[in-house]
Amino acid sequence: MGDKARQAPRSFDSGLRHSNQAYLQGQLSDDAHPPICRRIAFVLLEHFSMMAFTGAVDAIVTANLVSHKPLYRFETYALEGATVRSDLGINISVDGALPALDANDLDILIICGGFRSKLEPGRPVLEKLREVARRRVILGSLWNGSYLLAHAGLLDGYSCTVHPDSRAGLEELRPQVRLLPNPFVIDRDRISSAGANSALGMMLAVIRHHHGEEMVRGIEEILSCDRTLDDLPDSPMPTLVDNPTFPDVLQNVLQLMKSNIEEPLSIDDLALHAKTSRRQIDRLFQRYMNTTPSRYYLETRLTRARRLLQQTNEPITTVAIACGFTSAPHFSRCYREFFGMSPSQVGRRRP
Incomplete structure (x- = not known):
């Protein structure tokens, strides 16, 4: 038993893995094949949308957290000067001015605009954007940043999106650009987001392309503001893999597991309450969850325990019983x- 306790942690193979991904030790990275750390430059226009910018940055910072190793690093640039004023009236210090940007190892450049941003770039800005494009860097935009890329002729033949207030002007400026009414658009090496709320979605789509669905689900779990109450001690454990496409029997069993954490039901009792057979439950979990019902039930309870350990100061014995x-x-x-x-190594909430 002592040897078993020292074994490497088991990998999570069910739908709950994304809920715990940032907390699994030694399972998410391969030291022999360290991940590529991609460099992203954000060009902030005067009066840029702070919410769009932070949404995009939040996605890549959280990706680094979930992975335990840096997957992305980002820098900020102004068209000129050392600071940029956001739409909230807050001055942001940047890493440099766009003309000084070294694009040698740059992977993505994103122009972040805003409701009051001026969209008439000077010749040096256009030339710099064209220089970056020649290096096959992915070019992107937030809010109405597409305008600058279109001015430089870098969206001709591409699909993109832009904030509705800038749509008519962009259509008139560059009819060669295919404007779509989507929240965000990814077309080959061009990415664009139309507003503040869609910036996060756009970056998650980019991360999904780089690192897969599991990584994105882990990020979404951390950033899901509407789930914060689930972490409270007296909240029921959420079934994070609830899916309306699942068969009714599987949905019923998942709900039974969620509702019976403190006093777990046996698999036979689950089958009885769900009016099915144990064999059918086994088949459904293998097909849809890629695990066994008992394994998934255990992961559900451990996920609940991890949250209680992090969010409360209850003794470990109390958490175990709960x-x-x-x-x-x-x-x-x-x-x-x-x-x-061990549970005692988990960071606890301070009173």
Whole structure:
């Protein structure tokens, strides 16, 4: 038993992995094949949308958190000067001016506009954008940043989107650009977002292309503001893989698991309440969840335990009981096997 406790943590193979991805130790990276760290430059126009900018940055910063290793690094640039005023009236210090940008190892350049941003770039800006494009850098925009790319002729033959207030002007300026009414558009090496809320979605789509769906689901779990109440001690455990496309029987079993954390039901009892057979439950979990019902149930309870440990100061024994474990030693052993650390090593909320 002692040897088992020292084994490497098991990999999460069910739909709950994304909920715990940032907390799994030693499972998400391969030291022999370190991930590529992509460099992103944000060009901030005067009166740029702070919400659009932070939404995009939040996605890449959280990706680094989930991966435990840097996947992205970002820099900020102004068209000129050392600071840029946002739409909130807050001055932001930047890393440099766009003409001084070294694009040798640049992967993505994103122009962040805003409702009051001026969209008539001078010749040096246009020349710099064309220089960056020649290096096959992905070019992107937030809000109405597409306007500058279109001015430089870098969107001809591409689809893109822009804030509705800038649509008519862009259509008149460059009819060669295919404007779409979508929240965000990705067309080959051009990416664009029409507003503040869609900036996050655009960046998540880019991250999904680079690192897969599992990474994006882990980011979304951390950034889901409408789920914050789920972390409170007296909230029911959410089933993070709820999917209306699942068969009704599977949905019923998932709901039963979610509702019975402190006193877990046996698989036979789950089958009885769901009016199905144990064999059918096994088949459904293997097909849709890529795991067994007992394994998924255990992960559900451990996920709940991890949240309680992080969000409360309850004793480990109390958390163990609240999550259906018969003893603290048994709970600690299961927790270590899944997360690679003991419950006592989890950072706790300070009063």
